[in-house]
Amino acid sequence: MSTADPHCIFCKIVAGQIPARKAYEDDEIIAFHDINPWAPVHILLVPKPHIVSMVEVLPEHQPILGKMMVLVPQLMRELGVTDGYRQVINTGRDGGQEVMHLHMHAMGGPRPWARG
Numbered sequence: 001m002s003t004a005d006p007h008c009i010f011c012k013i014v015a016g017q018i019p020a021r022k023a024y025e026d027d028e029i030i031a032f033h034d035i036n037p038w039a040p041v042h043i044l045l046v047p048k049p050h051i052v053s054m055v056e057v058l059p060e061h062q063p064i065l066g067k068m069m070v071l072v073p074q075l076m077r078e079l080g081v082t083d084g085y086r087q088v089i090n091t092g093r094d095g096g097q098e099v100m101h102l103h104m105h106a107m108g109g110p111r112p113w114a115r116g
């Protein structure tokens with residue numbers, strides 16, 4: 001689980017080399033506010049190991065992905081989101097993925113939103 005890519009921006013956030021506004025952190029997962037939010041609340045949940053995308057997911061990643069899913073309602077609640085939210089995982093170039101380190105967007109708050 002110690003995989004990291006020295007050129008990856010999210011690995012640098014995991015390592016504390018680039019600042020981020022953190023919403024959650026444990027030994028496996030970090031969550032922080034998106035720098036370019038689409039919605040009043042827009043966080044990214046990132047597994048700490050450098051998994052490129054959902055295409056590279058292996059059976060051994062099942063617990064960490066399950067944990068990310070279960071964390072979302074807790075974090076949304078903590079951030080004051082009371083009327084629903086969207087979860088999005090962009091996968092690969094045609095899926096609109098720009099940062100090639102697996103992450104889940106969680107977006108909520110009153111509409112209208114900037115996007116989505």
Ligand code: AMP
Pocket residue numbers: 009018020032033034035036037044089090096097098099100
């Ligand atoms: P995606 O298109 O799913 O790869 O989304 C990548 C997201 O990462 C975009 O919404 C960006 O605004 C966001 N992002 C990129 N760099 C940073 C950063 N340094 N801190 C927080 N969010 C970032």
Ligand code: ZN
Pocket residue numbers: 004005008009010011012049050051100101
């Ligand atoms: Zn990475």
